Amino acid sequence: QKEVEQDPGPLSVPEGAIVSLNCTYSNSAFQYFMWYRQYSRKGPELLMYTYSSGNKEDGRFTAQVDKSSKYISLFIRDSQPSDSATYLCAMPYLVDSSYKLIFGSGTRLLVRP
Amino acid sequence: NAGVTQTPKFRVLKTGQSMTLLCAQDMNHEYMYWYRQDPGMGLRLIHYSVGEGTTAKGEVPDGYNVSRLKKQNFLLGLESAAPSQTSVYFCASIRRRSGTSTDTQYFGPGTRLTVL
Numbered sequence: 001q002k003e004v005e006q007d008p009g010p011l012s013v014p015e016g017a018i019v020s021l022n023c024t025y026s027n028s029a030f031q032y033f034m035w036y037r038q039y040s041r042k043g044p045e046l047l048m049y050t051y052s053s054g055n056k057e058d059g060r061f062t063a064q065v066d067k068s069s070k071y072i073s074l075f076i077r078d079s080q081p082s083d084s085a086t087y088l089c090a091m092p093y094l095v096d097s098s099y100k101l102i103f104g105s106g107t108r109l110l111v112r113p
Numbered sequence: 114n115a116g117v118t119q120t121p122k123f124r125v126l127k128t129g130q131s132m133t134l135l136c137a138q139d140m141n142h143e144y145m146y147w148y149r150q151d152p153g154m155g156l157r158l159i160h161y162s163v164g165e166g167t168t169a170k171g172e173v174p175d176g177y178n179v180s181r182l183k184k185q186n187f188l189l190g191l192e193s194a195a196p197s198q199t200s201v202y203f204c205a206s207i208r209r210r211s212g213t214s215t216d217t218q219y220f221g222p223g224t225r226l227t228v229l
Contacts (some may be wrong), residue, residue: 008153021176043220092222098163099209101218
């Protein structure tokens with residue numbers, strides 16, 4: 001079992017739809033949860049992050065963490081074709097004081113005009 | 114600032130050939146990382162460096178070597194390329210502020226490597 005699981009998709013939705021992207025994880029020690037967005041043939045870029053449980057909103061994006069279920073979500077409201085990308089969840093952790101990130105495999109999202 | 118740059122963008126190798134991928138960052142970041150990205154596998158850490166002159170193994174280090182002689186550069190070498198090393202390689206860097214866990218990793222644009 002992978003430490004971080006993500007449905008690879010693709011997820012295809014019409015423009016304006018609400019999108020829900022999800023990750024599950026197995027390590028209860030994770031405290032921070034990040035979402036990266038990766039456009040085709042580009043490097044990932046940080047979209048937003050949350051700490052512990054709860055919600056965090058940034059414009060059309062909302063990140064949600066449920067630590068009791070080890071489940072995190074990213075919601076996109078009023079989705080746009082420009083949101084078409086692969087979304088990766090990531091969790092930072094320390095090993096021997098070295099900072100690393102563990103990534104999910106990513107969910108590919110296609111927003112149809 | 115150029116951020117994180119990678120050279121080359123594309124490369125095709127024959128089995129057994131060697132090559133070096135160059136990553137450069139102009140943000141004075143301490144940490145640098147090399148990942149490979151394969152379909153369905155996500156980003157997997159190959160090697161990383163916590164500062165100039167230091168390197169450490171990641172999740173999938175076999176068949177790769179790295180060097181960080183200068184703070185701004187992180188080189189990834191393939192001594193004898195194999196078809197299993199066909200992948201997209203990403204370099205990333207982090208400033209690493211002490212005591213925080215939300216440092217942003219800045220990624221380069223990637224190098225697409227095909228080994229025939």
